[in-house]
Amino acid sequence: MDLSQLRQEYRQAGLRRRDLLADPVEQFRLWFQQAQAAELLEPNAMVLGTTDGQRPSSRTVLLKAFDPRGFVFFTNYGSRKASEIAAQPQVSLLFPWYGLARQVAILGPAARISAAESLAYFASRPFGSQLGAWVSQQSQVISSRSLLEQKWQELQQRFREGGVPLPTGWGGYRVEPLEFEFWQGGENRLHDRFRYRREEQGDGGWLIERLAP
Numbered sequence: 001m002d003l004s005q006l007r008q009e010y011r012q013a014g015l016r017r018r019d020l021l022a023d024p025v026e027q028f029r030l031w032f033q034q035a036q037a038a039e040l041l042e043p044n045a046m047v048l049g050t051t052d053g054q055r056p057s058s059r060t061v062l063l064k065a066f067d068p069r070g071f072v073f074f075t076n077y078g079s080r081k082a083s084e085i086a087a088q089p090q091v092s093l094l095f096p097w098y099g100l101a102r103q104v105a106i107l108g109p110a111a112r113i114s115a116a117e118s119l120a121y122f123a124s125r126p127f128g129s130q131l132g133a134w135v136s137q138q139s140q141v142i143s144s145r146s147l148l149e150q151k152w153q154e155l156q157q158r159f160r161e162g163g164v165p166l167p168t169g170w171g172g173y174r175v176e177p178l179e180f181e182f183w184q185g186g187e188n189r190l191h192d193r194f195r196y197r198r199e200e201q202g203d204g205g206w207l208i209e210r211l212a213p
């Protein structure tokens with residue numbers, strides 16, 4: 001299949017250094033709010049990249065919280081992503097906001113959040129999502145979907161009165177941001193790219209650099 005003629009010309013307003021906030025977390029907050037206002041589908045969806053040291057892997061997960069400490073998502077601690085984070089904590093996050101011709105990439109180490117934080121979020125999930133965390137031994141080989149459906153029915157009966165406890169093998173990770181890149185699509189493929197990275201000297205503030213597209 002020849003896709004050479006499949007292209008989209010980006011005509012949104014460009015991104016200039018003067019447009020950027022000094023704090024990348026606040027810059028992310030601004031862009032995230034604009035993605036919400038544009039009614040993009042799941043603006044909190046992000047591609048999480050990990051590696052086991054030999055092969056990379058990626059998948060889409062949902063951002064559930066962020067602040068200056070980092071960016072939080074939840075998963076099964078027995079999953080492939082969890083085992084790779086245990087081996088190589090450095091990960092990447094990518095927010096592909098296609099409708100605004102924007103991307104944000106974040107690099108940094110991931111670490112488990114506290115059980116109390118995981119419990120607080122788990123308690124806020126709908127009943128079905130709580131059961132889903134119990135049903136799936138994520139990334140493990142299974143013989144059929146019927147096994148999942150059978151376990152679902154069993155758990156529905158077991159917890160029919162509510163009060164679903166936090167699974168011992170499930171919880172959150174926080175990615176501590178060490179580097180950000182904000183990408184704005186431009187005409188003629190002259191995109192605007194700015195990287196924030198921690199200054200090695202001084203007060204530990206953020207150095208902002210323009211990158212070639």
